[in-house]
Amino acid sequence: MSSEVPSLQSDSLSNPLEHVTLVWLSGVGCNGCTLAMLEASNPGIEDLFFGNIPDAPRVTLIHPELSMESGVDFLAMLDRAVDGRLGPVVLVLEGAIPEDRGDASGAGYRIGRGKDGHPLSLSWWVEQFASQAEALIAIGTCATAGGLPNALGSPLQVRSLGDLLGPGFVSRAGLPVINIPGCAPPGEAFIETLTYLFLHLQQLVPLDLDDEGRPRWLYLHETSPLPPRVEFSPAIGLDLSNRPVIHCPVPSTGWMRKLGGCARVGGSCIGCTEPDFADRLLALARPDPAVN
Ligand code: SF4
Ligand code: SF4
Missing domain, CATH: 3.40.50.700 (NADH:ubiquinone oxidoreductase-like, 20kDa subunit)
Incomplete structure (x- = not known):
């Protein structure tokens, strides 16, 4: 669109x-x-x-x-x-x-x-x-x-x-x-x-605008729901393959002035740009493998 x-x-x-x-x-x-x-x-x-x-x-x-x-x-x-x-x-x-x-x-x-x-x-x-x-x-x-x-x-x-x-x-x-x-x-x-x-x-x-009415140039960037600090803890035992791909500007633009922003600073990505993130994706941001 x-x-x-x-x-x-x-x-x-x-x-x-x-x-x-x-x-x-x-x-x-x-x-x-x-x-x-x-x-x-x-x-x-x-x-x-x-x-x-x-x-x-x-x-x-x-x-x-x-x-x-x-x-x-x-x-x-x-x-x-x-x-x-x-x-x-x-x-x-x-x-x-x-x-x-x-x-x-x-x-x-x-x-x-x-x-x-x-x-x-x-x-x-x-x-x-x-x-x-x-x-x-x-x-x-x-x-x-x-x-x-x-x-x-x-x-x-x-x-x-x-x-x-x-x-x-x-x-x-x-x-x-x-x-x-x-x-x-x-x-x-x-x-x-x-x-x-x-x-x-x-x-x-x-x-x-894309098919969901989003500014296309901002929502081109891909990320996935991830637990905090996962890139620094590759051995925590989570299967990170086949995670849903979602679109969000933060991995590219940061939170403000290209600084900060969720997974860019070791926080989790809860997939919050997705309509049903609370029901479907929030659990994927937990560091406990038992719930993933
Ligand atoms: S938590 Fe939300 S704002 Fe942060 S990177 Fe994930 S989808 Fe983007
Ligand atoms: S809960 Fe709703 S109003 Fe509050 S930050 Fe999230 S999207 Fe915005």
Whole structure:
């Protein structure tokens, strides 16, 4: 899946694109993806705030924990964004989307109330932005595939962003859901994808996504679930052949500024970019041969 330059459909963009509102919504997750985004530094989200990246627009972030506004002021910002009054919008979803059964199970994931006083669910907000946003990004395996909240035994019923919007979905700019899996993915992978997206929205570059909606150039790199320090302990008796091959940017890019990152620093690889890593791959990262 490659979204070539001429495929843009949006009629709402100026060229050059000077300003974008980035609306971040949080579902069922741990907010680790927010922390990963904040850790990015080369470049970081601040560089987008201040317009430091050539040809990228200045960004205003609306975020449930990071925005200065709260309560009715925060809701008013969301309303303005979803009505198009804040200009071009890109939606980012962190966490999985809970099924709102109208009982207490989804109560933590409702945002404000409608005109009839009824609480508005996260899925309602996502659907409103789906028709308004130039592009929608799912960050983290919770948002791209359900992740940990969808693991066996979870009492929750959750969906990914792609599942909520359906397989044929395209945004105003003609893009499918952009998936950046990982638990959490490196923040710099997110900022890099966002920057490419901004350049793509101005028809400066193609945005090359693979069949799973991932930025192809970031998720080309292969790794396998492995216990910690396995490369320094070849004699620990594990059969490392026939391990599933998965795709993740970290073995190539590290965590930040090409440094750190799971198996690159002797940690385990738990295969966290895979949709069902918690059920299928986590055990392969244990150093005890009895469980492998
Ligand atoms: S993908 Fe992982 S880090 Fe991100 S919100 Fe879900 S549990 Fe947290
Ligand atoms: S190296 Fe493994 S554990 Fe680390 S981010 Fe990639 S898939 Fe996840």
